[in-house]
Amino acid sequence: MTEGARIVGLGNADRGDDAAGLLVARRLRELGVESAAESGDPLSLIESFGQTNDLIIVDAVITGATPGTIRCREVGPDAVATLEGGETSTHGLGVAQAIELARILNRLPQQIRIYGIEGRCFEIGAPPSREVLAAVESLAQQLSYYQLRGRQGGRRPAFEVR
Amino acid sequence: MSGQTRTIKVGTLARVEGEGALHIKLRGEQVTDVKLSIYEPPRFFEAFLRGRHYSEVPDITARICGICPIAYQMSAIHAIERALGVRVDPAVRLLRRLFYCGEWIESHALHVYMLHAPDFLGYEDAIQMAGNHRALVEQALRLKKIGNRLVQLLGGREIHPISAKVGGFYKNPAPRDLKALADDLKWALDASLQTVKVVSGFEFPEFEQDYEFVALSHADEYPLNEGRLISNRGLNLDAAEYEDHFIEQHVKHSNALHSIIRGRGSYLVGPLARFNLNFDQLPQVAREAANAAGLTPPVQNPFRSIIVRAVELVFACAEALRIVGEYEPPQQARVEPVARAGVGQAITEAPRGILYHRYALDDDGRIVAAKIVPPTSQNQKRIEDDLREFAAQVVAWPVDEAQWKCEQAIRNYDPCISCATHFLRLKIERE
Numbered sequence: 068m069t070e071g072a073r074i075v076g077l078g079n080a081d082r083g084d085d086a087a088g089l090l091v092a093r094r095l096r097e098l099g100v101e102s103a104a105e106s107g108d109p110l111s112l113i114e115s116f117g118q119t120n121d122l123i124i125v126d127a128v129i130t131g132a133t134p135g136t137i138r139c140r141e142v143g144p145d146a147v148a149t150l151e152g153g154e155t156s157t158h159g160l161g162v163a164q165a166i167e168l169a170r171i172l173n174r175l176p177q178q179i180r181i182y183g184i185e186g187r188c189f190e191i192g193a194p195p196s197r198e199v200l201a202a203v204e205s206l207a208q209q210l211s212y213y214q215l216r217g218r219q220g221g222r223r224p225a226f227e228v229r
Numbered sequence: 230m231s232g233q234t235r236t237i238k239v240g241t242l243a244r245v246e247g248e249g250a251l252h253i254k255l256r257g258e259q260v261t262d263v264k265l266s267i268y269e270p271p272r273f274f275e276a277f278l279r280g281r282h283y284s285e286v287p288d289i290t291a292r293i294c295g296i297c298p299i300a301y302q303m304s305a306i307h308a309i310e311r312a313l314g315v316r317v318d319p320a321v322r323l324l325r326r327l328f329y330c331g332e333w334i335e336s337h338a339l340h341v342y343m344l345h346a347p348d349f350l351g352y353e354d355a356i357q358m359a360g361n362h363r364a365l366v367e368q369a370l371r372l373k374k375i376g377n378r379l380v381q382l383l384g385g386r387e388i389h390p391i392s393a394k395v396g397g398f399y400k401n402p403a404p405r406d407l408k409a410l411a412d413d414l415k416w417a418l419d420a421s422l423q424t425v426k427v428v429s430g431f432e433f434p435e436f437e438q439d440y441e442f443v444a445l446s447h448a449d450e451y452p453l454n455e456g457r458l459i460s461n462r463g464l465n466l467d468a469a470e471y472e473d474h475f476i477e478q479h480v481k482h483s484n485a486l487h488s489i490i491r492g493r494g495s496y497l498v499g500p501l502a503r504f505n506l507n508f509d510q511l512p513q514v515a516r517e518a519a520n521a522a523g524l525t526p527p528v529q530n531p532f533r534s535i536i537v538r539a540v541e542l543v544f545a546c547a548e549a550l551r552i553v554g555e556y557e558p559p560q561q562a563r564v565e566p567v568a569r570a571g572v573g574q575a576i577t578e579a580p581r582g583i584l585y586h587r588y589a590l591d592d593d594g595r596i597v598a599a600k601i602v603p604p605t606s607q608n609q610k611r612i613e614d615d616l617r618e619f620a621a622q623v624v625a626w627p628v629d630e631a632q633w634k635c636e637q638a639i640r641n642y643d644p645c646i647s648c649a650t651h652f653l654r655l656k657i658e659r660e
Contacts, residue, residue, distance in 0.1 A: 079292075079295065080292060081292050110339060110343065110369070110370055110373045110374075111373070111377065113370060114370070114374055114377075164354070164355075164356055167356050168355060168356050168359055168366070171356065171359040171360055171363070172359060172363060172366065172367065172370075191273045192273050192277060
């Protein structure tokens with residue numbers, strides 16, 4: 068088990084805004100916060116579940132919101148994960164299915180928070196959009212604060228949407 | 230039924246890696262049209278690679294696919310080494326073989342248990358299956374993790390590995406790190422043997438096809454990284470001759486090109502082809518498992534590919550265990566190539582079948598031209614041909630069942646459509 072939340076960024080570095088989760092993970096490491104990057108393979112994600120009781124997943128989503136919008140969903144041990152736009156995941160089986168599979172296998176951490184960054188462009192070879200890059204910086208800064216300082220006071224990033 | 234008109238529409242096709250589109254048109258009980266539409270990121274990468282230095286190519290091509298990055302690295306590295314006249318230490322060759330075994334273990338465990346088994350056990354997906362078959366899913370997770378560890382050890386990280394390079398590896402793995410994998414690999418071998426037994430007990434539709442199987446073949450080993458390209462209809466080629474015999478045709482309905490054998494048509498690559506053409510090169514433990522499961526080459530029922538994939542899982546675990554046991558670090562982890570102009574082609578066996586790369590380099594070692602033909606593109610026409618035959622068998626079934634069976638027929642090929650597509654949607658239309 069790791070101390071504090073384990074942060075995993077998902078995505079594909081070569082498909083425009085789909086890189087959002089990977090970019091947050093990279094930025095967090097630059098800020099001195101431990102984080103992992105994964106392609107979103109659901110079985111590998113389930114392995115991450117076994118390493119912590121407090122998991123933060125960051126991924127790109129398509130919900131129809133304004134590009135760059137950050138949303139958060141919490142998943143409890145009994146809840147079925149439903150993330151808006153989850154079916155548009157480019158990672159084969161999606162994050163929601165991985166969570167549901169982990170729930171059946173009794174491998175869910177006590178707490179999972181999924182931060183979704185609304186993407187605009189998912190074309191092969193496209194660079195991340197300006198809006199998503201701004202959201203990546205914002206989320207990384209706030210997760211960094213939460214991990215390094217805010218955690219003791221229970222402070223969480225302010226933009227969570229329930 | 231004859232003459233009735235109805236349309237079956239299906240959403241995103243589940244349990245294939247990535248997405249695309251399939252359209253089947255029926256008139257009465259006749260299948261009048263089958264179209265599989267896919268997009269091709271490799272085409273983007275071919276353009277993206279031009280002007281890059283050859284040393285960048287393995288890391289760039291590894292990012293084409295999150296499921297089979299080693300395959301892309303290996304084909305790229307071998308092709309460039311051929312262009313530059315590089316010969317590597319035999320121990321490096323073995324390490325590359327071990328690296329590839331890791332990817333086969335990951336990929337086959339994922340497909341056999343999580344993507345294909347639900348079809349035969351009557352579940353919509355692995356999530357539903359997990360409730361009643363938890364042990365199977367736990368076994369898949371552990372197998373996958375062992376494959377991940379191999380890839381991570383040799384590649385530097387689990388996804389988009391970075392250690393392999395033209396000329397060898399950036400760093401040799403320490404013998405103690407490889408030996409530490411032995412116990413896990415012994416467990417994986419036992420689990421794979423159990424897997425063969427489990428999946429051979431599934432029920433399979435009667436559906437045998439007359440395929441041209443195409444795979445690498447090597448005199449001394451089951452093929453992974455090298456060998457001549459052979460078929461059951463007389464092909465016997467070096468990779469440099471590939472484009473003389475295989476051509477890619479543009480089809481209107483797909484963004485991808487259809488690969489065919491010149492003058493003949495579709496062909497099949499992947500586990501069935503490798504098994505049927507290389508059975509004698511499997512290690513004894515895998516041959517015995519296959520025989521006990523009732524598999525005798527040629528296996529011509531694509532639905533039985535799940536058993537063949539499980540037999541290849543046995544092979545990959547046994548081969549990894551052998552290499553780990555015999556490992557002595559290479560004298561040189563790498564040789565430093567000298568840039569020169571030239572052309573090199575290579576074919577390796579990705580989990581889903583042969584992956585062809587060709588690169589032309591200039592005097593400075595920069596890429597002038599690149600060509601990549603992934604296995605799913607090569608099987609694409611064959612999948613359509615299977616569906617043309619198979620849809621006729623299920624035409625009278627209830628719509629939902631017919632649609633589900635057609636999806637299964639596609640999953641027989643474990644199409645890594647993320648190598649080749651965005652979204653796969655299935656539509657069956659009755660005129």
